[in-house]
Amino acid sequence: GDSVTQTEGLVTLTEGLPVMLNCTYQTIYSNPFLFWYVQHLNESPRLLLKSFTDNKRTEHQGFHATLHKSSSSFHLQKSSAQLSDSALYYCALSGTQVVGQLTFGRGTRLQVYA
Amino acid sequence: EAAVTQSPRNKVTVTGGNVTLSCRQTNSHNYMxxxxxxxxxGLRLIHYSYGAGNLQIGDVPDGYKATRTTQEDFFLLLELASPSQTSLYFCASSEEGSAETLYFGSGTRLTVL
Incomplete structure (x- = not known):
């Protein structure tokens, strides 16, 4: 079945440094949709950005990600971390032809310090 | 912005207890x-539905039942609750399937003693 791997459970950064959260996936479906959801403390997850186009950069709220089907990756990046970016980030995949089956990674907690 | 409302916000029960978690969405979404x-x-899918009367199993369905009574309402049932079901439960909805944006409710924290 489909799977999503987020290798870091916790990423700690100083404010102003670049952010990169890793996401790789596995699916037999040739046209997957990839998502990043963000969950701030005591809130529910909400969509940050999504993509289904190979090698096209997608941006939202200062974050960006590019779907690379050749490497099955969809890493999340930001040029300069802010304190308010501290949150739990989930990478998710809609891969199989079973509509409705969205697979989440285990999440990466980003902690930004002053 | 889609509205998804869950109740209760918190629930405590004992092992073997019967629990129902409720979810209502008011944006005419097909999927819940x-x-x-x-x-x-992380987030693990228990059950989902693409319309009233429909139910699909997710990745971790054991010990859970669900029922979609209307397009708006989706219930999760734990008939014999166990401590392993202590968790934070989220309901979500989307207009169509998983390729669409999911809108999450505020969650129900369940504790099984």
Whole structure:
């Protein structure tokens, strides 16, 4: 079945440094949709950005990600971390032809310090 | 912005107890989902539905039943609750399937003693 791997459970950064959260996936479906959801403390997850186009950069709220089907990756990046970016980030995949089956990674907690 | 409302916000029960978690969405979305969130496991899909009367099993369905009574309402049932079901439960909805944006409710924290 489909799977999503987020290798870091916790990423700690100083404010102003670049952010990169890793996401790789596995699916037999040739046209997957990839998502990043963000969950701030005591809130529910909400969509940050999504993509289904190979090698096209997608941006939202200062974050960006590019779907690379050749490497099955969809890493999340930001040029300069802010304190308010501290949150739990989930990478998710809609891969199989079973509509409705969205697979989440285990999440990466980003902690930004002053 | 889609509105998804869950109740109760918190629930405590004992092992073997009977629990129903409720979810209502008011944006005419076809798909509704129940997830559980646990540290180290992320969000895991329990059940989902694409319309009234429909039910599909997710990745971790054991010990859970669900029922979609109307397009708006989706219930999660734990008929014999166990401590392993202590978790934060999220309901979500989307207009169509998983390729669409999921809108999450505020969650129900369930504790099984």
């Amino acid at each position: 989902y129940w997830y559980r969130q646990d540290t180290g496991h």
